Amino acid sequence: MCGIIGGFGIQDCFSLIASGLKTIDERGKDGAGYFDGKNLVAGDLLKDLKNTSSLSIIAQNLHAIVNTVPQPFVSADKKSAFVSNCEIYNWKELALEYSITARNDAELLFLLIEKVGVKKALPLLRGVYAFCYWNGDTMYLVRDIIGIKPLWYAFSREGSLAFCSEKKALAARFPEVRELNPREILRYNVSLKKASFLKRSFFSIAPEVTGEEKVLSRVKDLLAGAVSIRIPSRKFGLLFSGGLDSVIILKLLKDLGCSFACYTAATSEDSPDLVWAKKACGHFSVPLKSAIVSDMNDVEKYLQKVVVLIEDSNVMKVGVALPLFIASELARKDGCKVIFSGSGADEVFAGYDRYKRSAPDVLNKDCYADVLKIYEKNSYRDDVVTMHNNLELRVPFLDKEVVSYGLRIAPSLKIADSVVEKYILRRLALELGIPSEFALRKKKAAQYGSGFDKAIGKLAKTFGKNKSAYLSSWYGEPNVKLAALVSGGKDGWLAALIMKEQNYELCCMVTMFSSNPDSYMFHTPAIEMVQLQAKASKIPLIAQKTAGEKESELKDLEIALSRAKKEYGIEGVVSGALYSNYQRERIEKVCDRLGLKIFSPLWHIDQEEELRLLLRKKFSVVLTAVAAYGLNKSWLGRKLGAEDVATLVALSKKHGINPAGEGGEFESLVLDCPLFSKKLLISDFVVNEESEHAAHLVVKKASLAGRQSPSPAFQPSHQSSLWLCIFLSCVSGLIRDFLFPESCHNQPEQAIA
Numbered sequence: 016m017c018g019i020i021g022g023f024g025i026q027d028c029f030s031l032i033a034s035g036l037k038t039i040d041e042r043g044k045d046g047a048g049y050f051d052g053k054n055l056v057a058g059d060l061l062k063d064l065k066n067t068s069s070l071s072i073i074a075q076n077l078h079a080i081v082n083t084v085p086q087p088f089v090s091a092d093k094k095s096a097f098v099s100n101c102e103i104y105n106w107k108e109l110a111l112e113y114s115i116t117a118r119n120d121a122e123l124l125f126l127l128i129e130k131v132g133v134k135k136a137l138p139l140l141r142g143v144y145a146f147c148y149w150n151g152d153t154m155y156l157v158r159d160i161i162g163i164k165p166l167w168y169a170f171s172r173e174g175s176l177a178f179c180s181e182k183k184a185l186a187a188r189f190p191e192v193r194e195l196n197p198r199e200i201l202r203y204n205v206s207l208k209k210a211s212f213l214k215r216s217f218f219s220i221a222p223e224v225t226g227e228e229k230v231l232s233r234v235k236d237l238l239a240g241a242v243s244i245r246i247p248s249r250k251f252g253l254l255f256s257g258g259l260d261s262v263i264i265l266k267l268l269k270d271l272g273c274s275f276a277c278y279t280a281a282t283s284e285d286s287p288d289l290v291w292a293k294k295a296c297g298h299f300s301v302p303l304k305s306a307i308v309s310d311m312n313d314v315e316k317y318l319q320k321v322v323v324l325i326e327d328s329n330v331m332k333v334g335v336a337l338p339l340f341i342a343s344e345l346a347r348k349d350g351c352k353v354i355f356s357g358s359g360a361d362e363v364f365a366g367y368d369r370y371k372r373s374a375p376d377v378l379n380k381d382c383y384a385d386v387l388k389i390y391e392k393n394s395y396r397d398d399v400v401t402m403h404n405n406l407e408l409r410v411p412f413l414d415k416e417v418v419s420y421g422l423r424i425a426p427s428l429k430i431a432d433s434v435v436e437k438y439i440l441r442r443l444a445l446e447l448g449i450p451s452e453f454a455l456r457k458k459k460a461a462q463y464g465s466g467f468d469k470a471i472g473k474l475a476k477t478f479g480k481n482k483s484a485y486l487s488s489w490y491g492e493p494n495v496k497l498a499a500l501v502s503g504g505k506d507g508w509l510a511a512l513i514m515k516e517q518n519y520e521l522c523c524m525v526t527m528f529s530s531n532p533d534s535y536m537f538h539t540p541a542i543e544m545v546q547l548q549a550k551a552s553k554i555p556l557i558a559q560k561t562a563g564e565k566e567s568e569l570k571d572l573e574i575a576l577s578r579a580k581k582e583y584g585i586e587g588v589v590s591g592a593l594y595s596n597y598q599r600e601r602i603e604k605v606c607d608r609l610g611l612k613i614f615s616p617l618w619h620i621d622q623e624e625e626l627r628l629l630l631r632k633k634f635s636v637v638l639t640a641v642a643a644y645g646l647n648k649s650w651l652g653r654k655l656g657a658e659d660v661a662t663l664v665a666l667s668k669k670h671g672i673n674p675a676g677e678g679g680e681f682e683s684l685v686l687d688c689p690l691f692s693k694k695l696l697i698s699d700f701v702v703n704e705e706s707e708h709a710a711h712l713v714v715k716k717a718s719l720a721g722r723q724s725p726s727p728a729f730q731p732s733h734q735s736s737l738w739l740c741i742f743l744s745c746v747s748g749l750i751r752d753f754l755f756p757e758s759c760h761n762q763p764e765q766a767i768a
Contacts, residue, residue: 017042017043017075017076017077017086017098017099017100017180018036018039018040018042018043018075018076018100018179018180018181018402019073019074019075019076019098019099019100019145019146019147019166019178019179019180020032020035020036020039020073020074020075020177020178020179020180020184021071021072021073021074021098021147021149021177021178021179022070022071022072022175022176022177022178023070023071023154023175023176023177023203023205023208024070024071024173024174024175024176024205024208025070025071025171025175025177026070028069028070028071028072029066029067029068029069029072031177031188032049032072032074033064034184034187035074035179035184035185036064036074036076038181038183038184039076039179039180039181039184040076041402041403041404041405042076042100042180042181042402042403042405043075043076043077044076044405045077045083046076046077046083046085047064047074047075047076047077048064048074048075048077048085048086048087049064049067049072049073049074049075049087050072050073050074050087050089050096050098050149051067051069051071051072052069052071052072052093052096053069053093054067055087055089055096057085071205073087073096073097073098073147073149074087074098075087075098075099075100084118084119084121084122086098086099086121088121088122088125090129094150094151095129095148095149095150095151096148096149097121097124097125097128097146097147097148097149098146098147099121099124099125099144099145099146099147100144100145100146100164100165100166100180101120101121101124101142101143101144101145101146101164102120102142102143102144102245102407102409103120103121103123103124103140103141103142103144104120104141104142104244104245105139105140105141105142105244106119106120106123106124106142109123109127109139109140110123113127113130113131115127115130120142124136124140124144124146125148127139128148133148133155133157133200134200134213137157137160137215140159141244141414141415141416142159143159143161143163143164144157144158144159144164145157145158145159145164145165145166145180145195146158147178149205152204152205152206153202153203153204153205154176154202154203154205155200155201155202155203156168156178156195156200156201156203157200157201158195158197159197160197160198160215160217160218160415161197161386161389161390161394161413161415161418162196162197162389162390162391162394163389163390163394163398163408163410163413164180164394164398165180165181165194165390165394165395165398165399166178166179166180166194166195167179167180167181167182167185167192167193167194167195168185168192168193168195168201169185169188169189169191169192169193170189170191170210171189173208174208174209174210175208176203176208176210177189178195181326181399182194182326183323183326186492191584193586193610194390194391194395194586194612195610196212196390196607196610196611197215197390198214198215198216198217198607199212199213199214199215199610200212200213200215212610214608217387217607218383218386218418218419218422219419219422219423220379220380220382220383220422220423221423222423223379223423223424223425224420224423224424224425225425225428227428227439227442230424230425230428230439231439231442231443231446233420234417234420234421234424234439234440234443235443235446235447237414237416237417237420238263238267238411238412238414238417238443239267239270239271240414240416241411241412241414241416241417242264242267242268242271242355242411243267243271245355245409245411246268246271246273247352247353247407249351249352249353250349250350250351250352250353251275251351251352251353251354251355251409252275252276252277252278252346252349252351252353252354252355253265253268253275253276253277253278253354253355253356254277254278254279254339254342254343254346254354254355254356254357255277255278255279255292255295255296255303255342256279256288256291256292256357256459256461256464256465257279257288257289257290257291257292257293257294257295257296257453257456258288258291258357258456258458258459258464259357259360259366259437259440259441259444259453259454259456259458260357260358260360260361260366260412260440261277261356261357262295262444262449262453262454263357263360263440263443263444263447263449264355264357264411265277265295265296265299265301266299266444266447266448266449267411267447268355269299269301270447275301276301276302276303276304276346276349277292277296277301277302277303277304278303278304278305278342278343278345278346278349278354279292279303279304279305279306279338279342279465280305280306280307280308280337280338280339280340280341280342280345280465281305281306281307281308281338281464281465281466281467282307282308282309282314282465282466282467282469282470283307283309283466284307286464286465286466287459287463287464288338288459288461288464288465289305289307289465291453291456291464292305293305294452294453295453298450298453304345304346304349305345306341306342306344306345308341311470311473311474311477314337314467314470314471314474315474317337317340317341318333318337318471318474318486318489319489320340321333321336321337321340321400322486322489322490323489323490324336324340324399324400324403325395325396325399325400326399326490326492327396327490327494328483328486328487328489328490328494328517328518329483329486329494329517329518330468330471330482330483330486330517331462332392332396333471333486334461334462334463334467334468334471335393335396335460335461335462336396336400337462337465337467337470337471338461338462338465338467339396339397339400339401339461340400340403340404343400343401343403343404343406344404346404346406347404347405347406351406352405352406352407353406353407353408353409354401354406354407354408354409355408355409355410355411356397356408356409356410357410357412358393358397358410358412358413359386359389359393359410359412359413359418360412360437360440361385361437361458362382362385362386362389363382363386363412363413363417363418363421363422364382364412364421364424364429364437364439364440365378365381365382365426365429365430365436365437366436366437366440366458367385367436367458368436368458369618369619370382370429370430370436371430371433371434371436372594372619373426373430373619375426375427376426377596378426378429378430379422379423379424379426379429380596380600381596381619382421382422382429383422384599384600384603386418386422387603387607387613388612388613389413391495391587391612397410424439436458437458441454441455471485471486481516483516483517483518486518487518493518493519493520494517494518494519494520495519495520495586495587495612495614496519496520496522496583496584496585496586496587497511497514497519497520497521497522497585497586497587497588497589497614498521498522498523498524498525498557498576498579498583498585498587498588498589499511499514499521499523499524499525499554499588499589500524500525500526500588500589500590500591500602501524501525501526501545501548501591502526502527502542502545503526503541503542503544503545503548503683503684503685504591504682504683504684504685505591505629505634505636505683505685506591506592506593506617506625506675506677507590507591508548508591508634508685508688508690509591509617509625509628509629509632509634509688510589510590510591510614510615510616510617511524511589511591511690512632512688512689512690513616513617514589514614514616515690519587519589519614521554521589521690522554522555522579522583522584522585523554523555523556523557523579523582523583523585524545524548524549524552524554524555524556524557525556525557525559525572525575525576525579525588526542526545526556526557526558526559527559527560527561527568527571527572527575528542528558528559528560528561529542529561529562529563529568530560530561530562530563531561531562531563531564531568541639541682541684541712541713541714543714544684544695544714544717545558546558547695547717547718547719548685548691548695550693550719551687551691551692551693551694551695551719552690552691552692553692554690555583557575557578557579557582559571559572559574559575559578569601569604569605572602572605573605573608573609576588576605576606576609576611577609580609580611585611586611586612587606587611587612587613587614588602588606588611588612588613588614589614589615589616590602590613590614590615591615591617592615592617592618593617593618593619593620593622593625593675593677594618594619594622594673594677595677599615599618622667622673622674622675622677623660623664623667623674623675625675626655626660626663626674626675627660629655630655630656630657630660632688632689633687633688633689634655634685634687634688635654635685635686635687635688635694636654636655636683636684636685636686637651637652637653637654637655637683637684637686638650638651638652638653638655638681638682638683638684638712639651639652639682639683639684639711639712639714640681640682640710640711640712641680641681641708641709641710641711642679642680642681642708642709643666643670643672643678643679643680643681643708644670644672644708645666645669645670645672645708646666646672646680646681646708647707647708647710648702648704648710650681651702651710651711651712652697652700652702652712654686655683660674663675682711687722693719693720693721693722694719694720694721694722695717695718695719696717696718696719696720697714697716697717698716698717698718699714699715699716700712700713700714700715700716701713701715
């Protein structure tokens with residue numbers, strides 16, 4: 016693996032290239048080189064590169080695994096050039112098939128593209144890659160379809176383009192640096208300074224594959240093959256936690272006769288990952304090299320390195336990056352050039368506990384969605400951490416053939432009896448002769464199993480901060496610039512708050528004004544209140560009208576998000592989806608088409624827990640519509656309190672409704688939350704009743720007030736409205752006491768006065 020960088024149409028381009036290569040020099044210590052459109056310059060060291068006045072240059076730091084072959088590659092007539100960060104595992108087979116003479120995989124890739132073109136070459140590759148192919152006036156930036164190898168790009172105001180393996184090498188020169196969506200090819204016209212994006216197809220979840228023994232045999236063959244083709248001729252190791260995924264890789268490597276060591280890091284001898292790693296390595300007679308970092312001063316020193324390195328202060332990412340960095344440091348000192356990892360198994364084979372809450376018909380859709388997000392969630396972090404330690408990371412569970420097959424495995428073979436996650440992998444472990452104590456070990460996330468999440472918590476507490484605030488002190492930049500999909504209700508605002516608390520920037524909010532009250536996608540009751548919410552939160556609002564027609568309304572959403580991307584430079588979108596796969600799936604498709612990352616922090620959260628979280632976060636929420644048995648108009652306009660949550664949970668058990676209302680049982684309006692500087696006051700409204708259990712509230716007049724205002728959130732302006740509200744409140748209490756005497760002992764707080 017290597018580091019690549021380039022610039023097109025940039026004044027003083029060489030200084031960008033030289034400083035960028037220095038920033039990423041840990042990615043390659045075996046040579047450096049550049050091509051400026053006329054001259055190919057290569058050297059053993061970065062200092063060997065001589066200056067050039069060219070406005071367009073591509074360059075590379077080399078990390079040689081298969082022969083030491085310097086890059087860039089340049090055609091004989093110098094009309095095309097190529098730099099890459101790649102591992103193409105079937106390169107020898109492709110060389111034979113296409114009669115190409117190549118010294119290594121990178122050279123094969125260049126010559127293959129020269130022969131068949133970029134689009135035809137990509138489906139032939141089995142491996143990971145990020146590359147720049149410069150042919151005459153056209154340049155292409157491409158990365159592998161999952162996004163295991165990183166690639167970032169930036170445009171100047173004049174339309175000039177730069178790219179690099181790591182964001183930090185471009186950030187000083189460009190105000191907005193973006194990660195290339197793996198499902199897009201960036202095509203750039205060098206003379207015109209015009210860019211376009213070509214779409215690539217992703218994996219499919221159909222047709223579904225069934226038959227336990229057949230699937231077991233196929234998974235075994237695919238994983239064994241994925242491990243086998245990744246075994247290098249250089250010294251290598253395995254990142255090891257003693258968990259199911261890494262134990263399977265260990266056993267496959269042992270069965271292939273490999274000599275290697277395992278590497279792990281923890282905060283104490285009692286850390287679960289270290290305890291299990293010792294057990295497993297002892298059982299299989301594989302050397303284990305471990306580092307224990309128990310001193311909080313040492314943990315903080317590592318944090319200073321890691322947070323800046325991964326350019327992210329997300330607590331989960333940093334918690335995983337710490338043991339990964341320390342274990343990689345061990346492997347580097349031990350002379351390794353390659354390191355294996357079990358990353359990706361949870362996403363492909365349903366290893367997270369939340370998958371147990373997925374309905375069987377949507378489980379593979381959930382896996383598919385998580386594989387889509389791997390490049391943002393895991394890949395960049397893992398790549399920069401290992402490459403900083405001059406290690407090439409290899410991830411067999413994310414092999415193209417493994418993923419393609421794994422996403423189609425019948426849900427019953429992933430989650431057995433709604434209890435056992437990664438069932439088919441556990442069967443495989445037993446089939447391979449792995450003892451049941453390892454094959455059936457419950458998943459423990461790396462940040463918890465190593466003890467580093469707890470260590471971050473201790474350090475944060477020392478400074479009187481929460482973990483997110485503490486980590487942001489090491490990296491003050493926002494993790495990702497987001498647009499919040501908000502319709503006025505609780506889910507969108509809670510999701511936005513969660514991302515804000517994790518150091519993501521809320522650049523704007525996007526609201527769809529649907530003329531169809533029965534829209535499948537978008538909330539409509541009291542939707543006009545988002546105008547006041549935008550003022551209260553001081554977050555710019557993009558309001559988009561839509562007819563609300565099924566599927567076509569997605570085109571309107573795409574228009575709105577395109578505006579957000581252009582006007583506010585957003586890189587991603589946060590959605591408040593809980594369990595509605597219909598909604599989430601369509602939002603993800605739109606975002607992926609636009610090259611935007613998607614975040615759904617409430618996905619598969621326990622619905623009662625979401626309601627409790629709203630109360631803990633000091634949200635002021637009222638219901639604006641009801642449509643479910645057990646609910647009636649008396650619920651409208653009342654501030655949601657602890658007793659109401661208890662009642663909704665009881666109704667869920669009695670009538671099967673969704674307690675958080677995601678099935679359309681009710682709609683909500685946020686009057687106040689931690690993102691607001693002022694609160695909403697409703698002074699005039701009417702209640703329209705469609706039936707005994709269906710009604711909606713229409714706001715006639717509303718305003719903003721400071722939080723110190725003694726006025727209630729709902730302040731009717733007419734005496735008749737006041738008496739009506741009191742009457743409805745009393746009737747509500749009588750009905751609830753009759754239906755649920757055991758859970759309705761106290762009068763709930765009222766938002767209507």
